[in-house]
Amino acid sequence: MDLCETRNQLLNEWKEATALYDRLVASVVAQIGVMKKEDLDHLMETVGVAANFAERMRKNFELHLETHNCANQGRNRSRRRKVSI
Ligand SMILES: [Zn+2]
Numbered sequence: 001m002d003l004c005e006t007r008n009q010l011l012n013e014w015k016e017a018t019a020l021y022d023r024l025v026a027s028v029v030a031q032i033g034v035m036k037k038e039d040l041d042h043l044m045e046t047v048g049v050a051a052n053f054a055e056r057m058r059k060n061f062e063l064h065l066e067t068h069n070c071a072n073q074g075r076n077r078s079r080r081r082k083v084s085i
Contacts, residue, residue, distance in 0.1 A: 004070035007061070014057035021050040 024047045031040060065071040 004068060007064055007068065007070050010057070010061040010064050014054065014061045017050070017054040017057040021047070021054045024050050 024043070028040070028043050028047055031043060035043070
């Protein structure tokens with residue numbers, strides 16, 4: 001197999017950033033009505049930072065695919081699976 005390692009790494013970073021964001025959102029939801037308003041606001045700010053970070057990771061990943069042209073490397077994408085109901 002000839003997978004692009006940078007691509008894998010960027011994908012992992014994006015996934016981790018997204019997972020972090022998800023965890024933060026979950027903790028905000030859990031703290032609503034529990035935390036003081038100002039603490040919650042502070043937490044929301046952190047969520048915003050994490051969202052930006054995840055977005056940046058996504059862009060990094062997409063930019064790499066564009067410039068390196070390795071999007072279809074490795075496995076052939078079978079995205080067109082038909083779903084029968
Ligand atoms: Zn690549």
